[in-house]
Amino acid sequence: MPVEEFVAGWISGALGLVLGHPFDTVKVRLQTQTTYRGIFDCVVKTYRHESLLGFFKGMSFPIASIAVVNSVLFGVYSNTLLALTATSHRERRAQPPSYAHVFLAGCTGGFMQVYCLAPFDLIKVRLQNQTEPRARPGSPPPRYRGPVHCAVSICQEEGPRGLFRGAWALMLRDTPTLGIYFVTYEWLCRQSTPEGQSPSSASVLVAGGFAGILSWAVATPLDVIKSRMQMAGLKHRVYRGVLDCMASSVRQEGLGVFFRGLTINSARAFPVNAVIFLSYEYLLRWWG
Numbered sequence: 001m002p003v004e005e006f007v008a009g010w011i012s013g014a015l016g017l018v019l020g021h022p023f024d025t026v027k028v029r030l031q032t033q034t035t036y037r038g039i040f041d042c043v044v045k046t047y048r049h050e051s052l053l054g055f056f057k058g059m060s061f062p063i064a065s066i067a068v069v070n071s072v073l074f075g076v077y078s079n080t081l082l083a084l085t086a087t088s089h090r091e092r093r094a095q096p097p098s099y100a101h102v103f104l105a106g107c108t109g110g111f112m113q114v115y116c117l118a119p120f121d122l123i124k125v126r127l128q129n130q131t132e133p134r135a136r137p138g139s140p141p142p143r144y145r146g147p148v149h150c151a152v153s154i155c156q157e158e159g160p161r162g163l164f165r166g167a168w169a170l171m172l173r174d175t176p177t178l179g180i181y182f183v184t185y186e187w188l189c190r191q192s193t194p195e196g197q198s199p200s201s202a203s204v205l206v207a208g209g210f211a212g213i214l215s216w217a218v219a220t221p222l223d224v225i226k227s228r229m230q231m232a233g234l235k236h237r238v239y240r241g242v243l244d245c246m247a248s249s250v251r252q253e254g255l256g257v258f259f260r261g262l263t264i265n266s267a268r269a270f271p272v273n274a275v276i277f278l279s280y281e282y283l284l285r286w287w288g
């Protein structure tokens with residue numbers, strides 16, 4: 001099994017993560033808290049209250065976990081294509097796989113990454129939702145002191161299964177949308193590249209950026225539900241499942257709830273995924 005794809009997936013994921021984390025914090029807050037009037041209000045309040053560091057809350061764990069998560073996504077994707085089409089990454093420009101195969105491989109990568117992503121994503125969301133400024137003498141300490149304390153507290157208070165809260169919604173979000181993600185990337189690359197050649201850097205950037213936007217646009221409704229289910233344990237709010245969370249969110253806030261965070265998610269998705277695909281492609285070309 002070729003391992004370069006796993007390593008390239010890890011490095012490219014880390015680059016994308018650092019670039020996109022501040023946008024991600026604003027998105028998570030808009031999706032799970034009702035105190036903000038919009039993106040601008042959330043950015044201003046976060047900055048005033050928590051300084052620039054507020055936007056980077058919860059980033060250390062994803063940085064550590066991206067090694068596993070993104071390498072599983074890209075590694076499983078590429079190796080599933082290898083199993084389906086018997087072509088390696090190098091041969092795929094000359095013998096492009098069908099879009100059905102690309103979709104299937106993307107869905108498999110998305111499905112497999114959920115197992116690694118679920119606990120890390122839960123901890124990220126809980127830490128991002130802590131709006132207290134950094135500890136000052138006399139001010140109440142935040143609920144979680146950091147990622148490890150957060151993981152231990154969840155295990156103690158909600159049981160080890162608590163770490164997988166929202167995992168069903170995450171699986172429903174990621175399995176089809178990662179199929180869409182890779183199909184969009186492949187389609188846009190092929191449209192802008194003469195047959196048999198490798199896509200230029202500009203093509204990769206644009207195709208990666210739009211693949212990110214489209215897949216996140218489709219993923220946003222389930223992303224909202226996933227984030228709410230992840231926060232539910234903390235707020236002692238009990239949802240009976242994904243459908244119950246959907247129904248109760250719509251009842252209280254209307255259908256617009258499914259589109260919370262869509263604008264900021266799209267603004268984040270373009271640069272993040274452009275950088276992910278560019279670094280992934282170049283690392284693989286560089287290694288031969």
Ligand SMILES: CN(C)C(=N)NCCC[C@H](N)C(=O)O
Nearest residue numbers: 174177181215216219269272
């Ligand atoms: C719609 N979904 C779930 C995705 N496109 N997932 C791929 C993740 C790529 C990158 N880490 C990001 O956060 O955008």
